[in-house]
Amino acid sequence: MNKELMQQDIIGLSYEEVAAKVAAGEVNTPPEKATKTNTQIIKENVLTLFNLLNLLIGIALALVGAFSNMFFLLIILINILIGIIQEIHAKNLVEELTLLSTPKATVIRGGEQSEILVEELVLGDAMILEMGSQIAADSVVVAGSIEVNESLLTGESDSITKYPGDHLLSGSFVVSGKCTVDVEHIGNDNFSAKLAHEAKKAKPINSELLDSMRKITKFTSWIIVPLGVVLFLEAYFIRLDPIMVAVVTTSAALLGMLPKGLVLLISITSATGVIKLSKKQVLVQDMYCMETLAHVDMLCLDKTGTITEGKMSVTEVLPLTKRHLAIPIERVMGSYLAASDDNNATMQALRAHFNETADLIAVDRVAFSSERKWGAIQFADFATVVFGAPEIVLQGHELPAVVNELQLTGSRVLIVAFAEDAIVDNQLPTVIPVAAIALDDPIRKNAEQTLNFFKREGVEVKVISGDNPVTVSNIARKAGLHDYASYIDLSMVTSDEEVQAAATQYSIFGRVRPEQKQLLVQALQAAGHTVAMTGDGVNDVLALREADCSIAMAEGNDAAKQVSQLVLLHSDFSSLPEVLAEGRRVVNNVTKVASVFFIKTIYSVLLSVISLFTFVAFPFIPIQITLIDLAIEGYPAFFLSFEPDKRKVHGVFLKKVLTAAAPNALLIVANTVIFYILGQQMNIAQDDIVTLMYYMIGFISILAVLKTCLPFNPLRIFLFVTTAVGFYVAVFLFQNLLHVGLLTSVTLPIFIIAAIPTAIIWAVSTMVLKKKRLIQ
Numbered sequence: 001m002n003k004e005l006m007q008q009d010i011i012g013l014s015y016e017e018v019a020a021k022v023a024a025g026e027v028n029t030p031p032e033k034a035t036k037t038n039t040q041i042i043k044e045n046v047l048t049l050f051n052l053l054n055l056l057i058g059i060a061l062a063l064v065g066a067f068s069n070m071f072f073l074l075i076i077l078i079n080i081l082i083g084i085i086q087e088i089h090a091k092n093l094v095e096e097l098t099l100l101s102t103p104k105a106t107v108i109r110g111g112e113q114s115e116i117l118v119e120e121l122v123l124g125d126a127m128i129l130e131m132g133s134q135i136a137a138d139s140v141v142v143a144g145s146i147e148v149n150e151s152l153l154t155g156e157s158d159s160i161t162k163y164p165g166d167h168l169l170s171g172s173f174v175v176s177g178k179c180t181v182d183v184e185h186i187g188n189d190n191f192s193a194k195l196a197h198e199a200k201k202a203k204p205i206n207s208e209l210l211d212s213m214r215k216i217t218k219f220t221s222w223i224i225v226p227l228g229v230v231l232f233l234e235a236y237f238i239r240l241d242p243i244m245v246a247v248v249t250t251s252a253a254l255l256g257m258l259p260k261g262l263v264l265l266i267s268i269t270s271a272t273g274v275i276k277l278s279k280k281q282v283l284v285q286d287m288y289c290m291e292t293l294a295h296v297d298m299l300c301l302d303k304t305g306t307i308t309e310g311k312m313s314v315t316e317v318l319p320l321t322k323r324h325l326a327i328p329i330e331r332v333m334g335s336y337l338a339a340s341d342d343n344n345a346t347m348q349a350l351r352a353h354f355n356e357t358a359d360l361i362a363v364d365r366v367a368f369s370s371e372r373k374w375g376a377i378q379f380a381d382f383a384t385v386v387f388g389a390p391e392i393v394l395q396g397h398e399l400p401a402v403v404n405e406l407q408l409t410g411s412r413v414l415i416v417a418f419a420e421d422a423i424v425d426n427q428l429p430t431v432i433p434v435a436a437i438a439l440d441d442p443i444r445k446n447a448e449q450t451l452n453f454f455k456r457e458g459v460e461v462k463v464i465s466g467d468n469p470v471t472v473s474n475i476a477r478k479a480g481l482h483d484y485a486s487y488i489d490l491s492m493v494t495s496d497e498e499v500q501a502a503a504t505q506y507s508i509f510g511r512v513r514p515e516q517k518q519l520l521v522q523a524l525q526a527a528g529h530t531v532a533m534t535g536d537g538v539n540d541v542l543a544l545r546e547a548d549c550s551i552a553m554a555e556g557n558d559a560a561k562q563v564s565q566l567v568l569l570h571s572d573f574s575s576l577p578e579v580l581a582e583g584r585r586v587v588n589n590v591t592k593v594a595s596v597f598f599i600k601t602i603y604s605v606l607l608s609v610i611s612l613f614t615f616v617a618f619p620f621i622p623i624q625i626t627l628i629d630l631a632i633e634g635y636p637a638f639f640l641s642f643e644p645d646k647r648k649v650h651g652v653f654l655k656k657v658l659t660a661a662a663p664n665a666l667l668i669v670a671n672t673v674i675f676y677i678l679g680q681q682m683n684i685a686q687d688d689i690v691t692l693m694y695y696m697i698g699f700i701s702i703l704a705v706l707k708t709c710l711p712f713n714p715l716r717i718f719l720f721v722t723t724a725v726g727f728y729v730a731v732f733l734f735q736n737l738l739h740v741g742l743l744t745s746v747t748l749p750i751f752i753i754a755a756i757p758t759a760i761i762w763a764v765s766t767m768v769l770k771k772k773r774l775i776q
Helices: 015-023 038-046 049-063 072-101 208-238 243-257 262-278 289-294 303-307 329-339 345-353 401-408 447-456 469-479 496-503 514-526 538-546 558-563 573-614 622-640 653-682 686-709 714-733 747-771
Strands: 104-109 112-117 126-130 139-149 159-162 173-183 282-284 298-302 313-319 362-366 374-379 384-388 412-419 432-440 460-464 487-489 508-510 531-535 549-553 566-568
Touching: 038 072, 049 072, 049 208, 049 243, 072 262, 072 622, 126 139, 159 173, 208 243, 208 262, 208 573, 208 653, 243 573, 243 622, 262 282, 262 289, 262 573, 262 622, 282 573, 289 549, 289 573, 298 303, 298 514, 303 460, 303 469, 313 329, 313 345, 313 401, 329 345, 329 362, 329 374, 329 384, 329 412, 329 432, 345 432, 401 412, 401 432, 401 469, 447 460, 447 469, 447 573, 460 514, 469 487, 469 508, 496 514, 514 531, 514 538, 531 538, 538 549, 538 558, 549 558, 549 573, 566 573, 573 622, 573 653, 573 686, 622 686, 622 714, 653 686, 653 747, 686 714, 686 747
Parallel strands: 298 460, 298 531, 460 508, 487 508, 531 549, 549 566
Antiparallel strands: 104 112, 104 126, 126 173, 139 159, 139 173, 282 566, 313 432, 362 374, 374 384, 384 412, 412 432
């Protein structure tokens, strides 16, 4: 790369030209927003299959004048409003925080260099790209040269060198070098936009909770309409019920099948997690990634900027030769830095230590890259200066003792070497080592506490780094990682199969190339692990994209932040325990309360089928179902969902909640059938039988609330007591509206006699399921 070419006077567009292009709409407007619009949020909360089915039932009730049974629509309306308000609030917070993490572009306008948002780029802008930049718009190189990785677009991880006249694709990122480019496409004309944002390889939403609800929705949508039609026809034409009675009883059966509020509860719980994390300076770019994080049992950490602070400084410069140098190493490094366009954290630390000089004139160079782990500059009338990782620069020769000693202290060591030969095809020439430079990167103060947290929580930690494995191991030891001695140098591994085999055998991985990081993540996933990956560098992008949950540091480069689901705006990995805890809270709390919602779904389906084949009317009416929705399902579940719950997530959601709901649902069906038969045998009035059934439904459903409230704490005691008392008080106060009465001298003993064995059977079945670990 020719340095003089980079220094030519590039004026760029004038501010008047920029204004004219903005007015003409030639701006790099993103093809689609990262967040939903308010209109989209409203539509998605209103236009749902659940809402449609409930609306149709409501219309049917209105047509027959059964207005008192339409209170469930008020609950639906409240659910919709809460969902819209919560999601808009979460969206606004995300948009505010996104501004802190929005990728920016460096441009030259009117001869002046400035930093702008990528959305403000205009057609023809002169943009400066350097290592770590993600290319925001299709461009053509006009000065300098860079190596780019187009894997986000093509899937190929090999770096490609681009020279003046070569075209760059948006979505790819710069591996090394520096150049100036002209923007040739913007907005929807960009290559990445035409590939529907393939540049980011956006993953489909991976949410077990949502997938489970889709299955339930699909099931109910298949049976609810035909079953409703058959139940109505049977009531109206066979039992000869008045049309109002036929519609009311049919509506009650169908309403009970819909777990109203559970989908809302999932959305609210997730949105609440987004809001809570945003207040801790964690940007959640994918709301459902918190659920994925809750299942994580393998955490891959990048050393620099994660375990360490990412603030490197030079601590020692040690000679490796006794020969007298014609030019002192300090001046050699000063010339190297003056001629280099590399601007990573290491080079910034070197520039802070060495003064840049113009003693030597550069005639050729190879930019440093994470794939090569070395860079070189050829100077006129001097030598080629090679700078990089000791093991790579010395090409397998034994490392000097001083280098080994420094690595054992946890220092990062780089070698300065001279070569007589020129650089040919970016190949490393034969070198003579002249100096070792030791750099220190302080370990984060809370690193040990954070690593201990993950150990306690059963999350295994792997440290993956481009540095020497001995250095990384010693840093891990200082940080408190218990398995710090288990390390491997992946620069010595030649095949993908060996890399994948090493993934489960070692905890520390050194000298890792970007594509090897990706292989490690894939191997851990293939071994059955749910993998989270943290990173901040351009060499982490492939692995971040591959991980189940990707976490970037805000101080990292644009490419890493673009492909990550979470961005730590304080760039502090000690935030991760809170993120993990929030994800577990979402999954565990929804799982804990979901069984209460599914009880009604199960017994409504079973009682509807029994009614269908026995020609007996469904025993309940919509207003009675609505009270259960509100008092027993919605009220305690809403408040319990906010409780912290850091327990490790186990089992499959849908299987677990249906298993937990089944005993209660079957007990309700059994008691309902028994009460109906007793009523027939004992000539008990129909209204008294319905009252008896309804009181028992409340009792068994409250037992489910009891299970979700155990073990008790002050909040759970309050919720359980108010749920149990509140339900029966509501039945007493609104008995006329509910069309139920009070238990009589005949029905009260029946209720008590039935309640005792019911409670015993429920308790035994719960203990058996817990013993078999089918429920928590």
